[in-house]
Amino acid sequence: MYGPEPDTKHPMKGFPQVCFIKNTVKSQNILIGDYTYYDDPEDSEGFEKNVLYHFPFIGDKLIIGKFCSIGRRAKFIMNGANHKMSGLSTYPFYIFGGGWESVTPQSSELPYKGDTIIGNDVWIGYDVVIMPGVHIGNGAIIASRSVVTRDVDAYSIVGGNPAEMIKSRYSEQDILRLEQLAWWDWPIKKITKNLPIIASGTVKQLCECC
Known part of the structure; x- marks a missing residue:
């Protein structure tokens, strides 16, 4: 035997809390590697609901490598969450219509951080929040309830709000x-x-x- 079948949703028989999520995600802009799992006793197949403000017309991708461990309620904030910041107000008047659409910003006026990329063998703890465009290197560990606002080096351990380097693993x-x-x-x-x-x-x- 050479491990569990990567194309099965629940690799642990009788334990649906763990899910190989590449087999449940439907969005073409979420790419997940083999053996990466999400652990959630309430809805392990519903990982995609944790990818927030991910609108197809923006085109940004969430890319997660192989053999990653993702804890319950980990959230990925995507670029659709961003508001225009160059005016006096950050309120998105235009989305409500009724004449307010006249101040719809150009795409270039909205902050865009690019794709969010998670490497391989990354452990993302419980209730972590990862902000748009962050790159997390291979083998990194993100402590529970951290808010990751900037790139994380490979094989480093980070934690806190905002997440800071705790130490390097090697x-x-x-x-x-x-x-x-x-x-x-x-x-x-x-x-x-x-x-x-x-x-x-x-x-x-x-x-x-x-």
């Missing part, structure tokens, strides 16, 4: 090695064979098994 040299190895892209047979090292070993051991 040395710069080891992080470079891990990024080059990219174990998450290995064939699943190779991953399964080397699970003892991936789960509990050292960077040196992982390098030696290649």
Whole structure:
């Protein structure tokens, strides 16, 4: 056996709290890698409701890599949440019509932060909020109830509001090695064979098994 089937919704038999969400998301602008799961005892298949202000006409994407762990109520704020900030008021008068549409801003007048990109093997804790356009590197850990307003380096641990660096999980040299190895892209047979090292070993051991 080489692990659970990535194309199943609930990989843990009799435990629907955990869902491989690439199999439930419908939006073409949300891209999720194999084995990434969302843990929610109330609605694990409803991950997409946590991607907020994600309007198709804006075109921004939420991209999440493989083997990510996403805690309950983690939220992803997308670019549709942004209001024009160059006027005296930030109130979106134009969306209500009735003549107010005359002040509809041009797309260039609305803040746009680009795609939100989450790397591979990222652990996003309970009730985290990730703001538009943030990039989170591979192997990062986001502490529960953090608000992530800027990019997060690979293999770093961040927490707080706004989230700040707590520490790096490995040395710069080891992080470079891990990024080059990219174990998450290995064939699943190779991953399964080397699970003892991936789960509990050292960077040196992982390098030696290649």
